[in-house]
Amino acid sequence: MRATWRWAHSDLRTHRGEALFAVLASAGVIASLLLAAALLSYAVNPWQRVFNQSRGSHVWIHGRDGADGFDPAALAPLAALDEVDAVAGPFRTADAVLETGGTRAGVDLRATGARPPDTARPLLTAGRWLAPGGPADGIVLEHTLARTLWAEPGETVTLTVTGRHGPATRTLYVTGVAETAEPRYRAGRGDGVGWVLPGTLDRLAPATTGQTVGLRLKDPADTDYAVQRAVTVLGAGRIDQITTWQRARADIGGDDRLLGQIFAAFGLAALLAAAVAVAGAVRARIRGQAGDIAVLKAIGFTPGQVVRGFLLQHLGLAVAGAGLGTAATLALGRWIPGRVGAAAALWPRMPGHRAAVVGVPLAAVLLIAAATALAAWRAGRVPPVPAARSAHPAARPLSALGRRALGLRLSPVLVLGWRSAFTAPGRGRALGATARLALPLALITVALVAWTTLGQFRTDPARVGRAAALTVRTETPPAAGLAARLEAVPGVADAVPGVESTALVPGQTGTVTLRGLGTRDAPYPHTVVEGRAPTGPDEAVAGQGLLDLLGVRVGEWVRMTVEGRPQILHLVGRSVEPDHGGRVASTTLDTLRDGDPGLRPAFHALVLRPGADPRQVAAAVASAVPDPVEVRATADPANGEDAPRGALAALVAVLALIALVQLLTLIGTGVRDRVRDLLALRAIGLTPRQIGAVVVTAAALTALAAALLGTAVGAAVGRRLVDAEAAATGLGAGVARLPAPAVLAALVLAVTAVGALAALAPAVRTARRRLVDSAGETL
Template identity: 30%
Template sequence: MRTAFFRLARADLLARPGQTALTAVAIFAAATALVVTLALRAGLDDPFADAMAETRGAHMAVYGELSDADVARLAALPGVVASDVRSRRNDQARLGGTTVEVGLETLPATNAPVDRPHVTEGRRPAAPGELLVERSFARETGLHVGDRFALGTVVGLAVTTEQATYPRWDPGLVWAPAVDAPGRRVGVRLQDPEATDAFAAAARRALPGTRLAFTDWHGVRDTITDQTRTNAIVIGINTLLALFAVGFTVATVISGRVLAQRREIGMLKAVGFTPRGVVALLVGEYLAIGLVAALLGLIAGAAIAPLLLEPMANVLATPTPSALRPLPLLLALVLVLAAVALFTAIPALRAGRVNTVDALALGRAGGSGHASRAARLAAALRLPTVARLGVKDAFTSRSRATLTIAALTFMVVTLVAALSVEATFHRVIDDPALRAKPWDVRVEAPQALAAVQDDADVAAATTVAGLQVTGPRGELEARVLGDGFQAFSYAVPDGRMFAKPGEAIAGRGLYDALGLDVGDRLTVQVSGRPVTLTLVGRHVEPDNDGEVLIFPAASLPEPVEAAAVIANFTPGSDQAAAARRIEGATGAQAELPEEEVRGERADIRPILFGSSLLLVAVGLVNLLATLLLVTRERARDFAIFKAVGLTPRGVLGVVNAGGAALGAIAIVVGIPLGLLIFRGVMTGMNPSEGTDVIGTPGPFALALCVPFVLAVTALASFVPGRTAARTSTATVLRAE
């Protein structure tokens, strides 16, 4: 019996090599897209945790002029399970015409127990004068492997969790084989990673009178997570859509081909096969195709994935994950084969239950003898005869047409999501207040206020400082603006911007965490002294889950040290040129929020376009498979049409019209669905910003989906259309 099964499956596959090859191509495309998708998803689960594990990141770092005995005391504190010490000093370096501060550290050993930088490009320094540069610092300052500057030659780039990405955290990190400096950095890993406050207190008790500075891993994590949350959500949306598209593709191609084999199933039943035997035969047949195609797809996916994983790692500030992880590859193979088996068994079981005589009689026509609703609609619209025939043929199998439309719809949804991402970035670029940065330039030099105000293109300038305040439920992050804050209006969708000392605005997360509403009063402790503020508005806040409080510095009983100077330029000024002048006048780096957002957009574009291109390819294969099956099933009808005068061009038009009908429905459904899905997922996954930052593509941008999808359908229709047009009428009718 097994031999008969094998021979029948082999004969069926070889009898239609074109259909077999197309099925294999569809499974190959699905497996490739699935591998890339799972690789991206694996990097999204907890990117900071992956970076911490890869670099053996410290839970707490202590900085100061420490002796060997001091280092030993810190390493011996309760709860410390590993430690590492390195020399460190801060230097000034001239990069890109600007003087920047550099944190130069001794390069740790490759097996260092704590904080070993993960090299992402180039190599580790091995000789004096060679440098390893932290990746975000290199990207911001334009450094590449091989470049030389005052401190030495860059031989490699690396990621670390010592601090968050530059310039949000500074100075920029650089490692050298040997650094002579009085300052030292001690990184420790704790048995309980949450016990950082207890460790800091113990360190101060162990080294009384020593000036110490601390970096807590929680602060690094929160900053990196806040910076990358939106990008991670965007990538997550795309990968989720890709998973759905892959499932629909496998379902459409396999189910459609099985349903097209009604006559063969009838013949198998006529010679004694039970419905269970028919299902077993077809499942085994398609699993054989699926196994070969899926293995090839795994290889292709593993080769393509790094092209998207590298830019994703740049966006998420993490080491580039490997595309050859066994678990995602094995999961992809299992999912593809399970989908093949499922979507073979269901239609095969349905077809196997059809009466043998009916199955033989249905033959290749397979379908209802009544015109579909789409065909009736085409007739009611008085479309040309060729278009009516195409619509009728496309909906010969309602289930297959539905699956194909669903797959094409997900392709449209992905395109709309990509357009929505572009629109969102455009909106944020045009209005930096949506990033809680309502200024044109920020200078990390609080003493430079007068120099900034003196620039001819500066319309207004003030200072900004960050500080920790104590609220009703613990520590809160706060920002205070100096005199002239009225020129720097945050985006406040609820309530209004503060107008005088004693008023404040806060992010959604703070309102939710403290159970407050706009108009309530909040008392916080600043340096041990109470400050009562009236909450007059909710501002859009992407950082710290929206748990941020902002108010005028004049609200405080004592002045605080400013962290930076912020300024707005006069309309129409050359912001880049003005920033360069300010850098020259102050000797400090000038940060343009607009350029930061443009950089994020440039980083995420390869991921969006790459994953979207994969889905377009999957949709193309899906539609091609559907139309080839339709052409095969309707071969007799096409022959009759040609016999009564339909030209080969007319036959090609019929097939094109069927594909266009499926694509048109996908466009009508996919565009509004894409807008709703993008908005819903962004709101659900990013409640601190929600719909406040979402941009909607304009009508012209959305209209571009129409020619694009129709071009895809025309391309998919070309091969089956030419096949139908070239088929010999006499041969087909004689076979009938």
């Protein structure tokens, strides 16, 4: 064992450059994987991110003010409860309605100071916080409420408050937009939140205020018990509503199931690709020392000692690299500019942080150890010096095709570069190296598929079941000519009447959503990916979630109960349905009127012309229709968030680093294995420049082949993966979208160019070698 340790130490001192490269490669890959894990946690857990950054409250208690409301003296004991860590508020509140451009939304006005509170602090995403002495009464809107109203900092909104003397209308100036860990605003599911100064609330609603207080708990598991004690302190009769962090997390994080599953698959694949890349570097280093191994065998080392020596070396290098990468990420990750640094700074407070910090490096080291053990076992089989030449197999002679190409006066550099890339020293080894390089490139292509799919939620919403950009509702039953008036608005291509109701499925064990959209003569443009659109009586299309719930397929008949009436529908197609988990059946108004002749449309879905601005159309609708109307934007399935796409961009960077490590290993191994052939080419007359060009051409051709293979496989796998995950979440397969051919072509060209550039330095060194064979080269 002592001899093994001495040899391992001597070998590391002799090959310091290779050892340093192995450590840095492992450290870089581990650091990239940890940063990717931080970004994934940042993107997939939006509620936890906002909650931690804002020091959010676990419990929000909403009550009345005045004689029947909270007793101010009773609020102080809340902070003294054993379960409570901090108290946010109390904040005086008032219910109101905001309107802008024909879009209306309920708002819970909340009075706060010129400085945001320390607990449950709103996180500004745009604009500035409230400041006294401004030109007008200001308001900061919660970001989903602002997106619903299309309100941005610097704009004005109309506020309506109903008081003792009737409704009063005022104009507010939007100073900022902020995120909060409370439930998001959703039409029909409660009001949004708007923060105003106390003086502003006094002027807007002097006699219609309530109170809201937030409790930040020491242990989230004590939520139910803490709520009971708080109700006892305040009095149950004075509390209107209580919301907990579980509801907020379900409301904010419920839409990220698809993203979470895709990112989890990416994380595992990236870990595998990283282990393959680092293990490839280890195998290349062992293969490059075949001559040294043969000498060790000749002086008495047993195969077991050789195996143990290489295992000790490379496990030590892998552990050192993993420790260096982990330490660098934890210490310096927060200083990286942009979203990556923000994610790294927040990550220690996110769930699963310790498991990722320990598990990712450990898994990578174990995978590297497995690959190293196989390579070390092969090293133990290297024969002693007299037969050692077989450790470097000789290159195959030039093929008939190559000789014919030279006879046609093709460039010898191109012919010899092709031969070096795919023939010498063996086709199996060359194909294996190409496949290893293609793995991270395939994952990059899969990430681009996910990126493009997420992008179409904004750029092409019709492909994801969002053909209608706006929904118009009237306070009174719509007039007969409303559809014609709406279609006359500039930018509106079609105004489709519709109704929506809840239906019971057979067995009365669950509910689904039944929609009636359009008529048989003017149907709604459903996004049908299987079957066809409904055209005849009793025909309908269904989302994937409904098909899975009922266990039926396209072409079957289903029975459901709507308001006590049976409704039998023939499912003639499957549509992409982003709402209600895909548990939606859509038919025509004519079909529903067969069972209820008096049915009238409850809303109109507006399909806009290409290039029309939904915000401008909404304002035009409010002006063109004489009756009071409410215009709402169709909910964005991606919630308008850029964090998932930012995480995908970071994943692409991680995979690019892994691909670069694999490419450098491949080039170094190829040059070392073919050095005798290159020297022989120089001996028969090739110039140093031509020899260097052969090395660069071989690397570029290998990178080109790997890029073509990786993009082809990645495009096919990415489409299947995204569609499979979409089907599992109820959205339905058929939403995956491949990147533009120009993007894939740019990826292939970029990989080829990087391969050529990475080979320049080895090519220069090889071209400068003298026409002699060293002992290592002879072996």
